[in-house]
Amino acid sequence: MSSKQHKVRVGISVGDFNGIGPEIIMKALNDKSITDFFTPIIFASGKLFTYQKNIFKLQQTFNYINEVSEAQGGKINMVNLWKDNVNVELGKPTEESTKMAVDSLEAATAALLNNEIDVLVTAPINKDEMMKQGFAHAGHTGYLEEKAGKKGLMFLVTDDLKVAVSTHHIPVSQVASSISKESIKKQIKLLNQCLIEDFQIQKPKIAVLGLNPHAGDGGQIGREEIEIIQPAIAEIFDNGIMAFGPFPADSYFQPEKYRNYDAVLAMYHDQGLAPFKTLAYADGVNYTAGLPFIRTSPDHGVAYDIAGQNIADEQSFREAIFAAVKIFKNRSEYQTLMESRLKPKRAAADNGVDEDLPKDSAR
Template sequence: MSERIKVGISIGDVNGIGLEVIIKTLADSRVFDYCTPIVYGHTKVASFHRRSCEITELNFNVISNAAEAQHQKANMINCWEEDVKIDLGVANETGGKYAFLSLQKATDDLLAGHIDALVTAPINKDNIQSEQFDFPGHTEYLQQRDNAADSLMFLVSDTLRVGVVTGHIPVAKVPQAISVEKILSKLKLMNTSLQKDFWIRKPKIAVLGLNPHAGDNGLIGNEEQSVIIPAVEEARANDILAFGPYAADGFFANATYMQFDAVLAMYHDQGLIPFKTIAFESGVNFTAGLSFVRTSPDHGTAYDIAGKNQASEVSFREALFTAIHVVKHRRENLVLSEDPLKFTKLSRDRD
């Protein structure tokens, strides 16, 4: 339990703000008291970004593999040898190419057990596409690499947690993509994650409707009656405290979400717009349902401010500490399952 947590960090698009928020986070040496960070990128690219955000006190310890990582230092693994032309604020093939090389190497180490968690800086979902990366985003790529049957895009903060049934798909395809089975699968993943990753013993989960006013009893669509309500009822039969469906607009406007431990939205923008409005600075994207821990900040590449020293590192720092906390919670749950008496002593000592 005392082993220092190694957190791998992929740099995202080299032309975006990823390295800026990484550098600003690691420039605070207090971070090293909680984890050993390992950045997957290249020192020359990092130096370019370090100069643009006017940080001189941070020096990367260059290592060839994760086993060489040193505590109390920001470690860097060079994932390529060639020089890279940086075009800050420009979406181009270069940004996608090196974002993938960083992500691929970090994921390889994660799956091999060389690091304990992965924090991903933002990618451009368009320019990263290739024969090796044919996915809508990080979540789908990591689910495939983990051979997981399902996963949950789970946006979390201190005040709000929101998951989505459908992720990066066109809105026009959402009604056909939701089903009783899919909603139930997401509810099971959310419930398990809340218990195992966030230590909420009996989570209460709100489920949103698909249509305006949650369908108004079939007046504005029937997905609530035919799909969502049966899924909620089946979830409750499986000992999951699910409630709803709720009309999304009033649910957030009246702060009803504060009565629940998490919210399951039907599609991307239904969940992410209110989440980012309420918790943008502190929000974290967590992928639930995987065998490993992965988080990311809840913002994108922000090309418009790249290189201007304007990006806030708050969300990235929250993503880093969320990863650390989830790893600790999973370790402690493992101790609990193996030796309840030892866990009781551990909890007492920690308190």
């Protein structure tokens, strides 16, 4: 079956169920035709979702299964991880909701690594509460990097705005010491390859932001641009990657500027995510780029303040699902094309002999 015919198996982790995770999952899957496009597999609790779908007055049925292999096309499948009753306290994290967020993520990731699902879409988690209970990472990205055994790149995407960040969840006081010429070069290369393989952009143009106000003002407001960022861009450009900058962050995100580039690499979390969420909040998707598997999520958090009020907007979560499906198909198509490339044979100019044959056979 070709990648275009394959119905992608979308694994979904539940996040913190006292936030808006279950609500946006169910709303995003509420269209009866949704399973024509992919096969959803939620890692959660049947009793939890039955309770919450009644709150939101949703008419959904789930195919409850014990193993991922039992999932069926045309149905909303749920791996029933917890058989006991669930104590729901909408609007605040609890030890139980935090533990289930971890369990769901670990079960879904295991299925991803075992090729039982094709992509992973994660509902929002409470990072602080998870770390208090022993989770070793400040978010999904670090956890998935550990499982993949390689560094990824936090990449926020819409159709016309794509923002990656060089440093992830670290204090602002550590940002300057955490960037280096080599790390920026690796990130630009990774971003370039991601745009080619996952978004089918043949010759990407990548903008890179400066770290300091006004991109350092020629060294008057910091020298990281002169000593680190600009040399990295220059070396990458000389190697054939279309990277430009560093640009001042305060003026880059004007529409007539950012639309001239296929993606931007910001130096730290809020430098990239604050303008992204302002410009593209409802449609934004968080994609962990550069890993051997595909993971997306909505670009918002657990939203305890509106949990249970039936007003959470599922658009970003729906976009995360369809982005994961599209990236999977793009990447599969790219890999197929690379595997089937014709390798030209070297032939002798004067006698047509195939020079790849052993010398004694060319007679």
